Amino acid sequence: MVANKRLTLKDHLRETLLFQRRTIIALVVSTMLMVVLLARLGYLQIYGHEHYTTLSQNNRVSVQPLVPTRGLIYDRNGVVLAQNLPSFTLELVPERIGNIDETVETLTNLIDVTEADLDRFRGLLAKQRRFEGVPLR
Numbered sequence: 001m002v003a004n005k006r007l008t009l010k011d012h013l014r015e016t017l018l019f020q021r022r023t024i025i026a027l028v029v030s031t032m033l034m035v036v037l038l039a040r041l042g043y044l045q046i047y048g049h050e051h052y053t054t055l056s057q058n059n060r061v062s063v064q065p066l067v068p069t070r071g072l073i074y075d076r077n078g079v080v081l082a083q084n085l086p087s088f089t090l091e092l093v094p095e096r097i098g099n100i101d102e103t104v105e106t107l108t109n110l111i112d113v114t115e116a117d118l119d120r121f122r123g124l125l126a127k128q129r130r131f132e133g134v135p136l137r
Contacts, residue, residue, distance in 0.1 A: 091133035094125065104136065113137050 044052070073082040090107070097103050104121070107113065117137050124134045 090136045092121075092136055093131065093133050094128075095130040100125070107136065111137065 070084065072080055072084070075081050090111070092100070092103065094100055104113075104118070108118075113136065121134060121136050128134050
């Protein structure tokens with residue numbers, strides 16, 4: 001008699017409700033996290049823009065320490081073997097210059113720039129990135 005009756009150990013309705021409840025909770029939590037993330041992104045883009053722009057601009061400035069002079073080197077007879085000679089390099093950053101050709105023309109009127117210097121500058125200008133300094137002389 002009892003053998004004909006089917007025994008069920010699982011309650012499918014209860015398991016379905018439990019699964020739906022957990023799915024809804026997971027969906028609500030992930031939606032809340034997404035809203036928080038988008039709010040933070042909006043804050044950084046809108047209100048923090050000026051601050052981070054300034055930080056990135058200051059990042060481009062490269063500090064180059066000056067090497068101290070080592071002094072003159074004499075031999076035992078007092079003759080100078082090595083001396084210090086100043087060496088200067090003029091670099092242009094294309095990103096910060098409006099018209100490069102006009103700037104180079106102005107600089108060639110102020111300092112001595114040879115054709116070899118100009119050819120080397122034009123070659124390096126084509127290879128370098130716009131934010132990197134390109135030596136003119």
